[in-house]
Amino acid sequence: MVNIAVMGYGTVGSGVVEVINTNGARINQRIGDELQIKYVLDLRDFPGDPIQEKIVHDFDTIVNDPEVQIVVEVMGGIEPAYTFVKKCLLAGKSVATSNKALVAKHGAELLSIARERDINFLFEASVGGGIPIIRPLNSSMTADEIEEITGILNGTTNYMMTKMFYEGSDYDDVLREAQEKGYAERNPEADVEGYDACRKIAILSSLISGQQVDFEDIYTEGITKISKEDMMYAKAMGMTIKLLATSKRQGDLLQAMVAPYLLRKEHPLYSVNDVFNAIFVHGNVLGDAMFYGSGAGKLPTASAVVADVVDEAKHLHRNIMTMWKSDKLELLPFEDTSKRFFVRISGEPEALKAHVESKFGPVEIIRADGLEGEFGFLTGVLTERVYEENAKEFPGILHRIRVEG
Amino acid sequence: MVNIAVMGYGTVGSGVVEVINTNGARINQRIGDELQIKYVLDLRDFPGDPIQEKIVHDFDTIVNDPEVQIVVEVMGGIEPAYTFVKKCLLAGKSVATSNKALVAKHGAELLSIARERDINFLFEASVGGGIPIIRPLNSSMTADEIEEITGILNGTTNYMMTKMFYEGSDYDDVLREAQEKGYAERNPEADVEGYDACRKIAILSSLISGQQVDFEDIYTEGITKISKEDMMYAKAMGMTIKLLATSKRQGDLLQAMVAPYLLRKEHPLYSVNDVFNAIFVHGNVLGDAMFYGSGAGKLPTASAVVADVVDEAKHLHRNIMTMWKSDKLELLPFEDTSKRFFVRISGEPEALKAHVESKFGPVEIIRADGLEGEFGFLTGVLTERVYEENAKEFPGILHRIRVEG
Structure with missing residues (x-):
């Protein structure tokens, strides 16, 4: 029996519970043991929900229970997520998280605590939702120098760019439509200004360089100034416009930025449309590769979180994640x-x-x-x-x- | 020091040596130890090539040397590859191979020998060349039931289909051109009749079902009858034609086949052109995902082989690969x-x-x-x-x- 706790019963948290309920038999077979959700931490109660009997309101119940070996953090935000995750790792519990803000800011420290204790801090879902990218970078593309990683890492803005391209719509109209469909928040700043994509490319940049890349250092420009007229020119050139988050090696330095880019038809990212995400990688021997899928959404994100839990359950006392060092990488000046x-x-x-x-x-x-x-x-x-x-x-x-x- | 031997100094074998020479420092850092090529097995000599001093002509030199911990098999074909690989595994040496024929036919047995001995038999390069797909199926998409896997798994035929679609060329002309460019063999049967793609989808089908899927059971139809006129209709329908290798769950059964298919513009595989390969995966919670890259070629294939070597060097006495059982899976009748x-x-x-x-x-x-x-x-x-x-x-x-x- 492997006992886990889920911190946060919002969209992703309830997705994690649903994935484990739906595919439990298969998951247990892969782990070679039985996975059980012992606690779900949330401030709220969920009367009538079968999860109610597992709800706890006090984090200490989780961190002090030696039976809990793996903790899922899907609360989002820096605090109290950071404090809770750190305490869990210090108590010898592996952690799986979807929290990009947490990983971008404190990843190096949390990875090093996990390594010292021979446990794991995994965060596949923090970039690209359900798309496997962190684990492939960590354990598949290990014969390469990764020279470039460029992604469409935000589904909301990709949906908007796709609409503007195919339908010739105005920015304001597509934003309103995205909000009506629930793809964009009422305050859409984190998406449309590129802040979300920025944190994700900071994580990927840290992974490929092995050093801390601070998201504050990455030049970030959103899509708010992209107009119908810009798209008319893009079409005239046989191109499209996408919000790209990109990190490229230039000599010993890395250049990283987030901005709308014109993209040629021949580029693998050209045909990544709607809310889909994709990550293009160029390795010095591998050449070009691309990973495509659902970059957000309850079940795809939960699928990636649970895959991390499976990996942690298979490696309860063995650290498997490549670290990045906490010393800061200087980027090529913008x-x-x-x-x-x-x-x-x-x-x-x-x-x-x-x-x-x-x-x-x-x-x-x-x-x-x-x-x-x-x-x-x-x-x-x-x-x-x-x-x-x-x-x-x-x-x-x-x-x-x-x-x- | 981790000593390895490379069996076969052809295209992929020389690529493996080149990748290790090029990225050795980075690879050693990832392993946490020094990787050294001790032997290269080939019938030929390579006077003047720095590899010459490592060339051995007798397999026994490798299998009997206790210092060799990992063996790369890139000879191709069933024999003597099968006999050599089996002897290496029985002698406690992990094996990494790019040999799809070997894996499709003897994968279940070789995986089980590796598991019994707590070593590894890995074969990332056997499907999709440099594209990470075996390892993601094994360790990333573990929270899902994989309901479909459909790939463009043969670069030669994809190059031909792309030419026929975009240039309106005849089959015979594109075949000749592919042969002149070195993309197609003088005897192109293995590619154009779909035999190559068939072995690859057999491997993927075995992995997602956990049971042996015999390639002989998979209905396989090549591209030899696809004409210029077929492509004219495809265009009229807003579709294209691709050679697809596909495996889908239908109830408890799997339906697998290889054949040319009409594909809509909206399908992620539609825009996979030229010699590129891609694998589309649908998981019951993940939804749609796609992996894209170079499906063949010296360095991309070698990149995947060396990534397996890195994983084996990091797990010298620990089995990490999901097995598939040797009992045969019955496919849904064609x-x-x-x-x-x-x-x-x-x-x-x-x-x-x-x-x-x-x-x-x-x-x-x-x-x-x-x-x-x-x-x-x-x-x-x-x-x-x-x-x-x-x-x-x-x-x-x-x-x-x-x-x-």
Whole structure:
């Protein structure tokens, strides 16, 4: 018998209980032992719910019970999650969590406590929901130097970008629709400003570098300025626009950022639509790979959490997770990162092209049917600094979007 | 120090040596020990190649050396690979292989020998080349019942199907081109007849069911009859044609087959092009997921083999692979499997539709621009038996292709 406790009976927590109830026989067979939920921690009661008899309101009941070997943390947020998880690990209990904020901020410390005690701190569900990505990075892509990891890591914004692309809708309209469907929160900031994707790429960056990457250091730009007109240009170029979270090796440094990017048809992430997430990985010997699936949702997320519980139950006294060290990795300064830029500008190419090229170098002029009095141009590869310095000279610039690849 | 031997210095074998030479420092860090290639077994000599000093011609040198803890088998074929691998496992050496024929035929037995001896028999590279799929099935998707696994598992045929779709080329021309580029063998049978994909789906089917699925039991149809005209109809329907290897649960049984399928734009496998492979998985709680990457090639395949070596080096005396039992799983009889069919037939819909519908039920008529004197129709879901029995009544049928989903 392996006893577990679930902290938080919200969406993911109730999903965890449902997954264990639904697939219990198969799960037990894989563990080679019987998994039992002993406690569910929540402030609320759930009268009539079969879980009610397992509800406890006091965290100490869990941490002080030597029979509890694995704890699931699906409360979200930094506190009290951090305090509870740390106490559980210090008490010798393995922890599985879906909490990206917790992992991004305290992952290095919690991993090192788990390693010292020969137990595990696993967090597959914290990035990409149900998509296996943390474990493949930890135990499958171990013959490679991972040179790039770029993901569509937020389902809400991907749903919005997909709608805007296929239906030509306005940003405000798709946001309202996403809110009505329950894909976006009433306060959508964490999604649309890219904060959610930022924490996730911080976790992936820490994993591939083996050092702490602070999410505060990652340049993050959301999708709030993406317009119907931008999508018209994207279509004219045979591209689409996606919110990408990306981390690339450049020499010994890593460049990481979150921003809307123009993406070519040939890129594997191009056809990742609606609320789906996907993570593109480039290894120096593996080449290109991509992992695709449901990046959120009750059952997919719970599936990943329970898979961590299964792994922890199979390795009760053996640490299996690669650590990342707590010393901080310096990122390549944002101003020094380079890429191509797509720029929309008021005016006519005939009048402006020479001036534009004198500042940005050779550009490709882009016209979108139906848009008068403005045009677009694609630059060659420039640093952010060079772009910004020269952009100042053109008050007619309406928008600029980066180009991936 | 962990000593390994590589059996076979062909494409994959030399790739394994190259990967270890290239990424050795990182690999050693992940293992926490130094990996060293002690022997390379090959019938040939390689004068001038730095590997020459490690070349041995006698297998006994490897199996009798107690210092060798891990053996890489990349010779291919059943014999002598089977005899060598079995002897290595019986001698307490873990084995990593890319050999799909060996795994499909003898996987259950070799896994059970490894388990008895607390060592490992791993074969990530046998399906999907560099794409992590065996390990994710074994240790990531463990909270799910896997209800479907459908893959584009052969790069050669996917390259050919992609060319035929995008360029409107004939089968014979794309085959010649694939041969010139080195993607197809001079004798292309194993690829174009689906035999390669069949062994791979047999392995995946065994893994998801936990029982032996014999590849001889899997209905296998190649791409040799797919024509330019078929692709014209596919386009007219907004679909494409791919060689799919698929395994689906139907009640307690599994239905497995390899055949060309029509695939809708919305399917994640639709946009998997050129020599890339991808594996779509549906879990009862996870939902849809897909794994994409290089399904073959020297370095991607070697990357997967070396990742297995890393896992084996980290688990020298601990078995980590889920077994499948040697008792054979009965598949749902092919005749009882059901799907929609697309049928091309000589004549005109006006004259034939009533007769067609009297036999196949309601159908959707499909016309392709530029094809005269014939038309196509899409049936509802039928069993293979019902389709075959009724198709006999229509001597004008030119071709039938199954429809996925």
